[in-house]
Structure formats: structure tokens, C-alpha cells
Amino acid sequence: MSMQTTDATATMRATGKPAKKKSSGRLMILGFLSPTLLILIFMVAYPIFSLVFYSFHNFSALRPNAGMTPAGFDNYSYLLSDPDLWQRFVFTGKFVFLCVTLQMIIGIFVGYQLQKSFRGRDVIFTLLMMPMMLSPVVVGFLWRYMLNSEWGIVNYMLTLVGVGKVDWLGQTDAALWAAAAADTWMWTPFIILLATAAFRGIPETIYEAAEVDGASQAYVFFRITLPMSAPVLFIALILRLIDSFKQYDLFFALTGGGPGSSTETVSFAVAKTAFNYFYTGEASALAVILLCIIIGLSLILVRHLMKLGERY
Amino acid sequence: MAKIELKDLSISFGAFTAVDKVNLTVNDGEFVVYLGPSGCGKTTTLRSIAGLVDATNGDILFDGERVNDLKPSERNIAMVFQFVSLYPHLKVRENIVFPLKARGIPSSEIKRKLDWVTEVFGLGDELKRYPAALPPGAKQKVSLARAVIRDPAVLLLDEPLSAIDEQFREEMRWELGHLQRELGVTTIYVTHDQREAMSLADRIVLMNNSKIVQVAEPDRIFHKPDNIFAGQFIGSPSMNLIDLVPAPGGLRLGDSAIVLPEAAIPADVASSSQKLRLGVRPRDIRLVNEDAAGSFPVEVEDIYSVGRERYFLFRIGDNEYQGVDHRVDQGTGESRIAFEKDGLIFFNAETGERVSAMEKAA
């Protein structure tokens, strides 16, 4: 093998370029991508087209034999004129904003501290990752248990420091903060992981050069560390933005959408319409609206990401 | 501008001593090159002068002031690293002015300095590019521009040319020497390439095994190496070493029958009673005709040409040695060679020191 390698290098030097077979490359691309493409078509493209189709019909999955009657834009116009839906979008927006902001700030801060090497770092690092490894349902229940207004540990600790008990899950605003705290608890470790990886990817000499150049720690952080890891942090941001936008499991276990329906996210509303009321057509329309928003948002962000990556 | 003094400088990492009691004075405006094999402690010394590594013992003085406890940014130094350390997310212009901006220098001043280095380094179109778009040589040029833009008191260069193509390296070497003389900045340069050291240095600091072996001007270190290591490390191809054994009428070369006549041996060497070893550089060995004075027979085993020069491998007794000459009529087999008289360097075989008491005192 080693002989072969030497020969190969020699040939490469002699001819100046490696032998390349175009057709084999194309075959490989096709062979390697087609299974994934099949799954994507079957599990993404097909459902989306069907969703769009259903969304223009009156149809209930409970009675598939009753057939579907064309409904035009009825589902959409009904949804868009429903003040409850707007309220859900506003709630979802608030939730997404709170979660992403908190998670990015805390995650970048802790990640920056953890990129430094110190004794026991690996163990602490692994321990801090635990919330991310729990099932969202468990997380929901755990926080519901801790936030119970009567016997929850959180209120107990609040009374210890002299703050009164808060009815966390019984009021809309408190419930929003409770949900954000739970989501942030669970997913900040994810940002920490990506941020630490990104920060550690910056070569030591860059920092040494900056030190010699006389840059203060804060200056280095904002002018070098952050911009150099921007692409990774941006991916983290995109993933969290999308995930919190479609958050469903957590609310299912934590608030059940309550009090009333005030903590129902758009996702929650889709599930309820589809599987509690079985208004499949209407649920499809709502899902299409949600999809458009998420995909539109992602397209903008991913395009920006590609631009970020091009520089280097 | 500054004078740098290292006093009994030692640096250890755990049980490993990277720099062992080094003493050195670098004069204001001097260009000093640290030369030595990898792992000899030269880069560690440089990094301790920069403040990136803490000295375990001893002092580092800039213009007589102890700087051990100062941070790199407070030492008024600039450094160029072996591997390109440009900030990849900043355009070349932003890279160059980074040290000024980091110190909050007013923008009019920054503009003036930028214009100056742009001209000195001939950077025009490059300013608007990102570093990734530049070839390695141009990148190091930018690193250099970033280093000198602040008028540092000391310029530290850690193998700055090693990542650059041979051809461009030559060009950069000329430019670097020129620039240093123009700026007059005290410069310490680390390299393992003796050609860089010989061509750039006012003085070479030769290091080996964490210690300084010799500090001298390039010419002197070449012609009067203090010891066997200095003699062998500098010069290419490497110096031949032949053990000498006392014999009637002179000194016998190794286990051969050839005797170096007394006439060829300096008086102070002849009078010493030490065990000796002879150092002779390949270019100080000539292929000669039968009748040449002081010549002796050897067996030439192999021979090849590099341009005008003929490299030949020959045998004295059981050992092989190398020589370089211009004669083209020479083939392998029986032949005669002679040593240039000035090219003979005598070492103490036990200590490795050069035997020449008078020289050393002077």
C-alpha cells in the first residue's frame, strides 16, 4: 500500500493533475443521494402537496369515506379572520423571541467559559448537557412538578428569599415565562455545545497575535471570537428558532395549552384541530400557513448563512 | 527602539527545561537570528520575550527595565508567527490596522500609518481582499505590515518564511533585511534555516538542547565555530569530522595510514596534549594531481554533479567523507585529495570545544 501511495504521488507530480473519471463521480452522486431523496420525496414533498390539497377541501380524517368537498379558500379565510389564531401567533412569537434570546446569550457566555481548559472540564461539560438529553415530555412534566404553586420547589425557594408564591401555570404571562424557562433550560446546552466547538476551532495563534497586538479581552471577544464563530452560531440560531417555533411536546406536558387556550402555540392549535376536533381540512390550512412562515424564515436565514460562509 | 537583555533566563514546563540559563544582550536596532534544530528552545525564548510564555527563572530587560510581569500588550513588541495568524473574517486593511484600533488610536493617525505601510509593502489591491484569497507569501507580508504599523520597539519573528514557497522566500528574505535596516527596529528572528540566518543576521545565536552554543557574527560562526556542534550545524554540506591520532611526524587521520604533517598544524594545537578531532568542510577538500604538495591518496566511491559543482564521496580508513570540487575529469576509484590549509579546524575530541586558546581570548 505504501508503495502504491508513493507511486501515486509521483504520477500526480508528473502529470500535474490526478486522473479523474467524470462518469464514476456522477454515478456516485446519484447512488449516494437517491435513497435520501426518495425519503425526502415520500416523507416531505408528498405530504406537503397533500396538505396543500387538503387545505382547499372540507374533509375530516374521522370520516374518510364521507369524501371531500372542495372548499376554495374557505379554510384560510376562516382561519385568518379568527382572532384566536392571531393571539396564538403573537404568543408563539413572544415565546420564540424569549427562548432564542435567552438561549443564545446564556449559551454563548457559558460556551466561552467552557472553551478554556481546566480540570474536570469534560465531566462538568457532560453534566451540563443533561437537560438536552431528556425527553421534552419529561422536561414538561418535571417543570410542571417544580412549578406547582402549592408544593413546587420553585415557589418554596421564592418564599425562602421573601418573594411570594407565584401561580406559574395559572396566568398567561407567568406561564409564558415558565415555558420559556423550561425550553431555555432544556436547549441552552445545545447552544453551549455548538458555541464551545466553534470557539475551540479558532487557532491559538490568532489569540496570541491579538494579545501581542494589544487587544483587551472584551475587544478580542467581540472583534475576533464572535465574528470568527459566527457561521456556527448562526446555524445554532436557525435550529433553535425553528425548533422553538414548532414547539409542541413541552406545552403538551407543561401547560396543556392552559390556562384556557392562552398558551397554545400555533403547532398546538394544529394538533388540537386535527386530532381533537378532526377538522382535517382546517388543520391542513393552518399547517400550510405555519410551514410557509418557517420555510420562508429558514430560506432567508440559510441564504444569509451561505453568504457568511463564502468569505473564508 | 530598545535594547534587550536576557539574564539567566530559564523556562521549564514541568520536568522539561526548554530554556536553560540563557544570557544574551541584543543591542538597539540589531538584527539577531536565533538558529538551531527544532526543539532546541529558540521559539520558547522568543515567546518569553513576547510575554506569551512566563519565565521560570531569570530576568528579561527592555532598556534596563524588567518586563517579566508585563503583559504582551504592554511590552511594545510586535510579532509575526510561523503559521499565518491573520484574522480570516477581516479584510486585509482591517487586519493591518487591528493593533491600532485595538489601542483606540484616532482614525486620522490610522489612515496616515496605513498609507505608509501600504507603500512600504507594495500592498494596493490586496487591501480590500480577505486573507483567504491571498497566496501564502502575500499573507506573511500582511502579517509583517500588521506588525510594523505600530512602530514597535522590538520586532519578533517566529520562522515567518517557513510556510512560503522557495522562490518567493528568497525574495522576501531580501525585502525583510532591507526593511529592518530602514526601520532600524530591534529584531529577533527565529529559524532553523541556516541560509536565512547567515543572510539576515547581524549576529547569530546558535542554540542546542536548551542552551546557547555560540553567539557571533555569521562570518565568524562559519569560520571559527566554538565547538563541533556549531561547526556541523552551519554550512552545507555538513563539516567532515576526522579523529586524529598522534603519530611520528604529525597526526594520523583516524585508522588510516595517512599522516597530517606537523607543518599543517598550528602551533597551539600541536602543543596541546588533548585528544583531537579535525573538522574540515567539504568545500575545503580539493581533488588534486599526483604531485600536489600535502596531498594523499583516497578511494573515491561515488560522485555526482549539482550545476558546476561535483560532490564526491571518499573513504579514509573505515569512514566515509564528503567533498565538493569543480573538476570534471574525476571518476570513481583511486584518487588524491588535499585539504585547504585555512580550512582545518581542530576540536578537543572529548569536550567538543575548538582548540585555539589564543583565538578564544581575543
Added chain:
Amino acid sequence: MTKAQTDSVQKLTQWFLIALLAVYTFYNLGPIFWLIISSLKSRADLFAMPPVWFFEPDLSGYQQVFGVGAAAESASAFGVLDSLISSVVVSTVGTALAVILGTMGGYVCSRFNFTGKNDFLFFVLSTRMLPPVAVLVFYHLMFARLGLADTRTGLVLVAVFANVGLATWIMKGFFDGVPKEIEQIALVSGYTRLYAFFRLVLPMVKGGIAATAGFCFIFAWNEFAFASILTTTKAKTLPVKISAASGATGIEWTQICAAGVVLIIPVLVFFYLIRKHLLMGMTFGVLGRR
């Protein structure tokens, strides 16, 4: 400022940062600690106010989770074994397939330039963008029609679909870190690209594969939305089973906490084993090679 002053300012900042870190660590680990404590409490201790810190450990939660001991016969037994098997099968098979597809896709996207490459990369990531509830409406109907409803095969399919996007992106990042010369040398030596891929490149990204698998496993292991709607009895996974503990008699907190602890252990061990690779490679290749 004098040197002493800068020093003291720096020291203060340092302490402030450490304090912030401590607050975060408390926020992060406190609930985990509480989860473990609560999983060992008896019903009475669970609701005690003020909370009891010292108590006789009560393993009934764990007994119910595994359906052993006193809980073996009781009506509230979790009957978890089937769900455990479901979870293990779905997560491991799903993860394996997703990683294989992601590795293939990531390699091709890292090495070749072809029309529609960026579209493909966006398209695979869309598997992560789709809100489960949006496609669930359709999956629900489709699975019923194909006989995949309430089967482990169906859930494996979902696990592959849900993870292949992230797997492709992460693996592309790892492949970007392998020099192209590796294959070029093999190609000019007369080996095929397939040989170079399997024998030369794959061994170099072993760590990356482990990291990708770790991520996919976490997501597959914890997946709830799809599993809760696409299964009814036979193929129920653990998270779904846990949510069922909030049934008619109120929420079985001890069981939920015990199940949470049981669920996290395999992931935690796996994560600790692959932590180095996670830190080295989780940059999606967007930082380039420098």
C-alpha cells in the same frame, strides 16, 4: 489606570463571571438533582411542604417503571418492557439508517459540485423545519392506508426522516475536514472512488460518525409528537408511555421522575464517550479549514 488598579478590576470581572457561571450551573443542574431526588420519594414525601431533604428512599417509582416487585401485579404498573423494546428498536435502527444516509449525502456534498447541491442541502434541512404536527395530519392518513400505523417500522421511517437532515449537515462538516488529497492519491493509484471512500475516508471520520449518531440517537430516543399520534398500543415508545402516566388518577410523579432518570442514563453514557468528537467537529464545516 495603574497596574494595580487594572489588576483588581480584572479580578473583580473574573469573580463576576464565575458567579454568573455558578448561577447558570445551579439553574442547569438543580432540576436534574430534583428529578433524581423525587424519583426516590414516596407519595407522601413528594408533596411535603416544606420539601423533605432526608427521607427513606422509596423505589416504588422504579418498580413501576420496570413492572417488578410490589408493582408487578398492581393496576398502575407501567408495563414498560414493550415500550422499552420499542424505544430501543426505533432509536437504534432509525439512528443507524439516518447516519448511513447522512454519511453518504454529506460525503457527496462535501466532495462534488453538482447542480442543485445547495437546493439539496436546504431540502434535507427542511426535515428539521417541518413542524411534526403539520405533517402528522398527513402521516396519520398515509400510515393507516399503508398499514404502518402503530408499527415499529413506521416509527423507524419517521426517525430516519426526522434525523437525516441534521446527519447530512454534520457529516458534511466532518468530511470537509478531510483533505481531498486522500482520495486523489488513491484514484491515481488505480483505486476506485468507492474504495477510497470506504477504506480511506470513512476511517478518518469515525469520530464524526459517532458524534452524528449521538445526536440522532438523542432526538430519536426522546421523540414524542410523532410517536404519540402514530401509535396506539403495540409500538408505543417510552416517552409516550410516560405521558400516559398522567392518566385518570392524576399524574404519577414518582413514575415520571423514575422513568426520566432511566431514560437519560443510556444517553448520558454514550454522550460522555463521544464528547471529544462533539467538540472537535460540531461546526458543520462552515468554519472552513484554517
